[in-house]
Amino acid sequence: MTQNPKLAELSEAGVSVWLDDLSREMIASGALQDEIDGHSVVGVTTNPAIFQASIAKSDVYDEQIATLAGTGADVDATLTAITTDDVRSACDVFEQVFADSDGVDGRVSIEVDPRLAHDTDGTVAQAIELHRLVDRPNVLIKIPATKAGLPAITRTLAAGVSVNVTLIFSVERYGEVIDAFLDGLDAALENGHDIAQLVSVASFFVSRVDTEVDNRLEAIGTPEALALRGKAGLANARLAYAAYQEVFDLGVRFPALKSHGARPQRPLWASTGVKNPDYPDTLYVSELVAPDTVNTIPGKTLEAFADHGWVNTESIIGRAEESREVFEALTRIGVNLPEVFEVLESEGVAKFEVAWNELLTTTAEQLESAQG
Template identity: 55%
Template sequence: MAANPNTQALSDLGVSIWLDDLSRERLDSGSLQELISTRNVVGVTTNPTIFENALKNGAAYEEQLRQLAAEGADADRAVSAITVEDVRRACDVFAEVYTATGGVDGRVSLEVDPRLARDADATIAQARELYRAVDRENVMIKIPATVEGIEAIAAVLAEGISVNVTLVFSLERYRAVINAFMLGLEKAHADGYDISAVHSVASFFVSRVDSEVDRRLELAAEAGRPGTEKLRGATAIANARLAHQIAAESFSSERWQLLADRGAHPQRLLLASTGTKDPNLSDTIYVTELVAGNVVNTMPEKTLEALADHGVVDGDTMTDTYVDSNRVLDGITAAGISYRGVVDTLEEEGLEKFETSWNGLLKTVEDGLRRHAG
């Protein structure tokens, strides 16, 4: 099967396309393998919401639920067993991609329990457990970039475990994430790990920024502040482009060069939450306006198919955009909107949404166990 020309063009420009979705049904049907062949998909990200939807909408888990019920498993153990199996199987699907790219792609992410996001020690302990349970080199353990998570990220990387840092919204927090990444690699090297085998991405969330800023811009307009209209739908792209600037500067520093000389791979910027939420914006805007070499874009299938159908990929759209991007952030400040207030709100909401999804996942699995136990 031939690759789609639009996804191929994006891939040719150095963007790794990852799918932001996974389910047992997708694995059983061969859909994931088909996306590798036809849509240039080279990795997968998961989160509690994705697994909640998979369990609610699929009958493919019934046999495993029956087995777990017979074993007397509780909901927490069952959720772990189910999600680990899906991720392990997806890792096997991507094994050839992983080998062909030297471990850069072919990655599948599995997130720690979001209820642990404010507990560094518990996050570290579960990251180890998940890494051992999946038992595949190409797994990445997802850790939220809370203040407490920053400590956990460095510690887990220091043990030679590859990490997907998630829920990054602010430029300040992104700098802290990169610092934690380098600290982890420095300690891993000091402790004798082969740091050339350790990989990481930082998931910088995009569309949710526009949703929150545009809501506040609307309130500012109602209050009579001028100049708000031109800023709508502009902040998320500007924010992500400035994150790209931070990455470019950080991974050309003397500190980084010392690690690179020891075989380290740079932590890649991963653009997450790239599905368009505003119907007035292009359904591919958070893909085609965020193109640069050595970045990852993880897309829900709807966005991936929109890209394949009508996305226009026309070269690098991030490098050399930094001056204009700073003007956008200056503009929202001038409109009376607190950047810190926006990103703090988004982090809290993101954690709450994932915890709600996790509890929904536990409830769905608990109902399934009860059904089979009866």
């Protein structure tokens, strides 16, 4: 199968294309392999909402659920078995990508229970357990960048487990995530782990920033405010990339870890499906192009990019000052950015908790049906 030229160009520009979707049907039908072969996809991310949609809308899980019901498995054990089986199978699909990229890509992410977002010890315990259950070197464990999540990131890395840090909204919190990552590498090295085998990405959410800020700008309603719509998300991501360069390209702490084989924690652009129909539907892919980044792209957005996306190689690098000016303008107009980021983090955790609870309900109903 020939690679789509637009996605191949994106990949050649240094962006790792990860699909923000997974289901057992995709794996079994070969559709996931087709994404690798035709759309330059080199990784997959999952979250509670993705699993909820997959299990609720398909009967491919019925046989496994019936088997688990027969063993007396409860809903949590059933859900863990289903999700880790899917992630393990997806890891196997990406085994060659993982090998060819020397472990940089070919990664599949699975999230800790979002109800643990404010429980450091619980997050660490489940992260290590999920890593053990999936039992594949290319799995990434997703941990939210809450205050309780920061020490969990360090402790999970210290145990030799690779981490996808999720739900990052502000550059300030991103700095704390980087510190947690570096602390984790230091501890992992001290614990005797080969830190060359540890990989981490920092998932910076994009479209949700625009949604929240745009709502506030529209409430202000002045021409100056309305002119700033659709600018906050990209500016925030560009500032995040500048922070990444400052630490991993120019910083004084990382080189010592790099001498032991450590890899940088790459920025990952998440929430890149466009929610405002007034914006181009590939905006958060086309305008977030820089080396050593990842973009997790929903299926619909991936198809749109393959059809009519563009690659702007000048979309990030060298635009930090311009992005700071956007933030200064937002502040002057009356947008409280620290409050925006606080709201987005709280809502992000809450949304994943809702999806998780819906997933538990769906699984419980199927278990009850299988038990007769």
